[in-house]
Amino acid sequence: MTIRRLLCLMMLPAALGGCGDHSMTQQNRYGTFTKAALFRDGTEAQVPPKGAIAQGELDRARQVATPPPVDMALLARGRERFGIYCSPCHGLSGHGDGMIVQRGFPAPPSFHSSRLRAADARHFFDVITNGYGAMYSYAARVEPRDRWAIIAYIRALQQSQRTDMTEVPQLRSKLP
Amino acid sequence: MQLFRPGANTIAMLVIAAIGATPVLAVGLSYQLMRSPYATDQNVTRNQPVPFSHEHHVSGLGLDCRYCHTSVEKARFAGMPPTETCMTCHSQIWTNARMLAPVRESLAKGQPIAWTRVHRLPDYVYFDHSVHVAKGVGCTTCHGEVGQMRLMRQAAPLTMQWCLDCHRNPAPHLRPTEAVFDPNWHAPKDQAEAGARLAATYHIHTDHLTDCTICHR
Numbered sequence: 001m002t003i004r005r006l007l008c009l010m011m012l013p014a015a016l017g018g019c020g021d022h023s024m025t026q027q028n029r030y031g032t033f034t035k036a037a038l039f040r041d042g043t044e045a046q047v048p049p050k051g052a053i054a055q056g057e058l059d060r061a062r063q064v065a066t067p068p069p070v071d072m073a074l075l076a077r078g079r080e081r082f083g084i085y086c087s088p089c090h091g092l093s094g095h096g097d098g099m100i101v102q103r104g105f106p107a108p109p110s111f112h113s114s115r116l117r118a119a120d121a122r123h124f125f126d127v128i129t130n131g132y133g134a135m136y137s138y139a140a141r142v143e144p145r146d147r148w149a150i151i152a153y154i155r156a157l158q159q160s161q162r163t164d165m166t167e168v169p170q171l172r173s174k175l176p
Numbered sequence: 177m178q179l180f181r182p183g184a185n186t187i188a189m190l191v192i193a194a195i196g197a198t199p200v201l202a203v204g205l206s207y208q209l210m211r212s213p214y215a216t217d218q219n220v221t222r223n224q225p226v227p228f229s230h231e232h233h234v235s236g237l238g239l240d241c242r243y244c245h246t247s248v249e250k251a252r253f254a255g256m257p258p259t260e261t262c263m264t265c266h267s268q269i270w271t272n273a274r275m276l277a278p279v280r281e282s283l284a285k286g287q288p289i290a291w292t293r294v295h296r297l298p299d300y301v302y303f304d305h306s307v308h309v310a311k312g313v314g315c316t317t318c319h320g321e322v323g324q325m326r327l328m329r330q331a332a333p334l335t336m337q338w339c340l341d342c343h344r345n346p347a348p349h350l351r352p353t354e355a356v357f358d359p360n361w362h363a364p365k366d367q368a369e370a371g372a373r374l375a376a377t378y379h380i381h382t383d384h385l386t387d388c389t390i391c392h393r
Contacts, residue, residue: 023298023300024298024299024300025298025300026299027299027300029299031299032252032253033253033288043288045288083240084240084242084243085243088237088238088243088265099237099238100237100269103237103269104268104269105265105269134267134268135264136260136263136264136267140246140258140260141243141246141261
């Protein structure tokens, strides 16, 4: 009788060992942006230590220094990125009348002013990278190559607002 | 003496049948429960530190998903907007709204806003946004009518069955590249042909798309 009781007792740890969640639903690792007790600031999203060079950083620096050649693909990319990141304030045509401005954001200057038409591409690049007055920096969301693409598209927008009809005679027949 | 009434045989048969059917029904019922919205957390809205409204920002203001979910085209993770992204607008508008106090506090303290997760796959499932977006599966196909949501909720069950239903035959859900982020997209009338054509242009091959190792790596 005691032997049997002892045996039962010995089975208990084995049975208890089977308890707990073994479904692997929660694995012993950190997910993106999760809380992480291991780090002092308590988050998995760590900034690289000072002096570290992120992968692709040199390539990015090269993209900053040299604008890519302008072709239709770059313009299409620029149009798409402009639509996502700039048009909420600057408007789809660049007049500075986007939806957020209509809701009370300070109006940006029109891209069709003579000052911004004359401004060189590097100025636009710097505005996107560092921000300008009330406008925040977009460097974290717009890659250097995409910044050049957006600038190419802004140039196309500027061109579109002052096209001389004599330059595109075939257009005349299409206008009402 | 008559011990049993005439109906006793029928009752006995019913009892035996019930004993036989109970396990089958129980399995069936638990299977249904397992996939019911109750168990999959479908349509549950979560309390958030700031009552952020997709209805307002997406439908009202016309913002593109990528303005905030920046990495959705490039990575597994869709990306959550850092406080600076809110501040690109809220540094100038609604600057004193009480609703936005946690956002201002987060910026001042350099502490990210702790959003409550709405979608969560088990850790043993591998999911990647970039491939779906690149192959023409739109946000609202999986996340529902985001543009109508005051508070975010999980629209799809996110069960394995749900993933597989599409992986077996994605064509009816495919959109042209430029419509992937459109929160108001609806399948055109000729989706049957259009979807098949798109599957070909995106080079989608379904023969390996249901292999276990695609999602359990």
